Amino acid sequence: MASTQTLYRTHTCGELTNVNKDQQVTLSGWIHRKRDHGQLMFIDLRDHFGVTQCILEPESKGFLVADKLSNECIIQVKGKVSLRSPDTVNPNIKTGAIEVVVEEVIVIAQSFPLPFPINQDLDCPEDLRLTYRYLDLRREKVHKNIVLRSAVISYLRNKMIEQGFMEFQTPILTASSPEGARDYIVPSRIHPGKFYALPQAPQQFKQLLMVAGFDKYFQIAPCFRDEDARADRSPGEFYQLDFEMSFVSQEDVFSAIEPVLYGVFNKFANGRKVSPAPFRRITYDEAMLVYGSDKPDLRNPLVITDVSEIFVDSPFVVFDSITKKGGAVRAVRVPGAGSQPRSFFDKLESWAQENGMQGLGYVVVEPNGIKGPIAKFLSEGRVQRLLQLTQMKESDVLFFAADANIEKAAKSAGLIRTKVARTLDLIDLNCFEFCWIVDFPMYERDEETGLIQFCHNPFSMPQGGMDALQNSDPLSIKAYQYDVVCNGIELSSGAIRNHEPETLYKAFEIAGYDRSVVDEKFSGMINAFRFGAPPHGGCAPGIDRIVMLLADEPSIREIIAFPFNQQAM
Numbered sequence: 001m002a003s004t005q006t007l008y009r010t011h012t013c014g015e016l017t018n019v020n021k022d023q024q025v026t027l028s029g030w031i032h033r034k035r036d037h038g039q040l041m042f043i044d045l046r047d048h049f050g051v052t053q054c055i056l057e058p059e060s061k062g063f064l065v066a067d068k069l070s071n072e073c074i075i076q077v078k079g080k081v082s083l084r085s086p087d088t089v090n091p092n093i094k095t096g097a098i099e100v101v102v103e104e105v106i107v108i109a110q111s112f113p114l115p116f117p118i119n120q121d122l123d124c125p126e127d128l129r130l131t132y133r134y135l136d137l138r139r140e141k142v143h144k145n146i147v148l149r150s151a152v153i154s155y156l157r158n159k160m161i162e163q164g165f166m167e168f169q170t171p172i173l174t175a176s177s178p179e180g181a182r183d184y185i186v187p188s189r190i191h192p193g194k195f196y197a198l199p200q201a202p203q204q205f206k207q208l209l210m211v212a213g214f215d216k217y218f219q220i221a222p223c224f225r226d227e228d229a230r231a232d233r234s235p236g237e238f239y240q241l242d243f244e245m246s247f248v249s250q251e252d253v254f255s256a257i258e259p260v261l262y263g264v265f266n267k268f269a270n271g272r273k274v275s276p277a278p279f280r281r282i283t284y285d286e287a288m289l290v291y292g293s294d295k296p297d298l299r300n301p302l303v304i305t306d307v308s309e310i311f312v313d314s315p316f317v318v319f320d321s322i323t324k325k326g327g328a329v330r331a332v333r334v335p336g337a338g339s340q341p342r343s344f345f346d347k348l349e350s351w352a353q354e355n356g357m358q359g360l361g362y363v364v365v366e367p368n369g370i371k372g373p374i375a376k377f378l379s380e381g382r383v384q385r386l387l388q389l390t391q392m393k394e395s396d397v398l399f400f401a402a403d404a405n406i407e408k409a410a411k412s413a414g415l416i417r418t419k420v421a422r423t424l425d426l427i428d429l430n431c432f433e434f435c436w437i438v439d440f441p442m443y444e445r446d447e448e449t450g451l452i453q454f455c456h457n458p459f460s461m462p463q464g465g466m467d468a469l470q471n472s473d474p475l476s477i478k479a480y481q482y483d484v485v486c487n488g489i490e491l492s493s494g495a496i497r498n499h500e501p502e503t504l505y506k507a508f509e510i511a512g513y514d515r516s517v518v519d520e521k522f523s524g525m526i527n528a529f530r531f532g533a534p535p536h537g538g539c540a541p542g543i544d545r546i547v548m549l550l551a552d553e554p555s556i557r558e559i560i561a562f563p564f565n566q567q568a569m
Contacts, residue, residue: 008076008108014050018097020081025100027052028076028108030138031069033119041066043102044119045077048143053090053099054079062105072111072118072138078104126557130565137561145559149547152264153220156241156543159260165216165243170205172222177204177522182226184236198224201540203459204525206244207497210536211528218243220543226568232489232545234556235568240492244538250480250496253537254278254436261484261491261541265432268550273431279484280435287437288407292330292414294440297488298433300421304413305390307331307400316377318358319402327404330413331390334420338364338395344423348399351419357412361400365392374400405447418488432486432549439463440481443474443510454511456481460495461535462507469506484541486549494539501529 008028016025029047036042041056041063054077056063062077069075079102090096115131116124118138129136136142157167176183176197185195199205201223209217221242229235245256258277265274280298287294290303308329311319319329337344345362352360363372363386370383378386390398399420401412421427442462444455452474460479462468468477480496498504504526508518518526547559557563 012049013045013047013052014094016052016081016095016098016100018083020098021083023081024078025081026076026078027054027100029074030118031071031073031075034066034069034071036067043075043077045075045100046138050094052095053084054102055082055099056102056105060103062102065105065107066102069107070111070113072114072135073107074109074111076106076108077102078106127565130557130563133562142558145547145551145553146561148268148551149543149559149561152268152547152550153239153543155264155267156260157220159263160218160241160243163216163256163260165218166214167219168209168214168217169219170199170202170209170221172198174199174205175524184224184226200225201240202242204522206242206538207459207499207525207533207536208528210244210246211531211533215246216243217245217538221540229564229566229568231555232548234544234560234563235566236564239543240540241543242538242540244536246534246536248496248535248537250438250482250537253494253496253539254482257484257539257541261434261486261546264546265486265550269432270550271430275432275434281438282435283439284437284441284478285439288410288414289330292401292410292412292417293488294437294483295485295488295490296435296437297418297427298435299428299431299487300417301426302332302334302417302421304410304417305331305333307386307389310378310382310386310389311402314377314382316374319361319374319400322402322404322409325404326406327402328406328409329400329402330409331386332399332401332413332417332420333390333392334397334399334424335393336395337397337420337424338366340397340424348416348419348423352416355415357401360416361402363398365394365396365398367394434484434486437483437485438481439478440483441475442477442479442507445475451512452510455479457493457495458508458511459498459504461498461503466500466503466506469503469510474510480537482539484539489545489549491545492539492541494537496535496537499529499533499535501526504529 010026013027013029027045029045032044032046032051034043039058043054043066044051045054056066077100079100081098082101084097084099115128118135121141137146173186173196181200183197185197188194188196202221206217219242221240222237223240224237227235245253258279262274262277284294287296289306292304306328308323311329312323314320322329349360361374363370363375392398399416401409401416403409403412441455443452446453456479460481463478463480464472482494483490484492498507505515505518544556544559548556551559553559
């Protein structure tokens with residue numbers, strides 16, 4: 001770091017080393033910590049760049065000034081750089097080999113008593129932290145998170161430009177466009193009674209840019225959605241690396257973004273492993289069957305098996321009735337868990353009931369067969385087939401999830417898979433595992449009305465195009481839709497877009513929308529497509545979630561400078 005002489009400092013608090021020995025320096029910053037040892041006073045002086053230890057001797061004219069100050073007062077110190085004795089060197093900070101012997105202290109700003117300590121990483125109520133967020137941001141961990149966020153955004157921007165993408169800004173005040181959440185609206189001054197909507201995503205605008213002939217677009221896009229808070233979702237606003245490309249297939253999109261995602265995680269992983277590109281491709285059907293989720297955490301070694309056939313016409317009436325209704329029985333194999341105490345199984349049973357399951361059936365493989373709550377209902381032949389299907393070995397445990405609704409059975413099995421892996425510490429916390437979830441269903445049937453509706457993204461190109469829409473069972477049609485997932489967190493959804501007007505009309509018709517509805521709701525895009533739209537696609541990885549994973553934070557609010565609280569306030 002080059003030194004910059006200013007009115008307030010000759011160096012920053014993270015800059016001085018042993019090469020500065022005997023230099024006269026001026027530093028400015030906050031009193032991070034003050035220690036009075038009688039004959040010597042030590043002040044750790046902090047600024048954005050780091051911390052420098054300062055020493056004041058009783059005879060120095062700055063001693064009496066500093067003695068009256070508290071933590072977080074801002075001061076300027078002038079003095080000489082001295083080398084620390086070998087036994088007092090701090091190897092954990094860049095300035096740990098030196099200290100500044102202070103000759104003069106100038107008070108720049110006093111501080112009121114603090115609502116919580118800045119120099120300690122103590123837990124305190126989140127509402128208090130957010131009320132005094134400007135103080136919270138002084139804390140080392142939170143400060144580093146925001147610096148990391150800035151570095152991540154810079155990296156992403158540079159990497160996209162290197163690949164030939166051009167950065168454009170799309171409107172913030174726009175018309176409402178259905179994106180799956182509620183809009184934030186802004187009243188118009190010159191059109192009384194009418195409102196602008198803040199964009200939930202720049203979806204239509206970036207597609208119009210492709211129609212306009214720009215080949216590769218991106219922006220660090222602000223998006224606004226009125227939705228409930230979650231650990232990985234901030235209410236109100238969020239940012240995404242939004243991009244779109246023309247004349248591309250699904251694999252072209254993957255090839256464009258994989259080096260960017262791998263690169264940013266590899267650069268800021270801090271020693272953790274990152275799965276290399278190309279990322280694994282997993283179909284939606286496989287993800288739901290094997291992992292019980294369309295956002296699978298591949299760090300978890302446990303997998304799920306469909307064992308429905310074992311219980312067809314079996315004496316276990318509960319599972320037999322489910323299979324007769326067209327439902328499913330799924331099993332999660334846990335190697336070696338048979339040695340766990342009874343309390344392990346009892347706690348899981350209670351957890352299952354708290355999460356809406358009727359119970360948690362299981363069997364344990366022993367030298368002479370199996371035991372467990374449902375073992376008595378399984379004949380020798382069924383046991384052998386069960387062991388064959390699941391590849392169970394001695395001391396393995398098999399947990400069961402069943403439901404007349406196949407998707408519910410899959411999700412219950414997925415919850416069990418995650419719960420057991422976390423309980424037994426089976427998840428590798430030292431890596432980032434990426435995958436693409438592909439081949440999402442284009443349509444699904446509404447359980448209450450029985451009507452066909454869009455499953456994921458209505459603007460995706462159906463696999464097979466118009467021919468599939470005209471001649472196939474809608475529930476069998478897959479779409480060119482995809483999600484990129486890391487460690488069980490969905491970073492982005494994307495798609496190859498349906499750029500053909502008639503195919504788009506047909507896709508909406510199957511879901512029960514008349515042409516007039518499409519014309520009314522999406523007139524800008526459908527009209528543009530009539531003038532020739534290239535095949536195009538893209539996606540938009542979430543900046544907030546990327547930084548949350550890299551910072552290893554459990555809540556997305558920890559990596560946003562000024563976030564809403566959980567009540568969107």
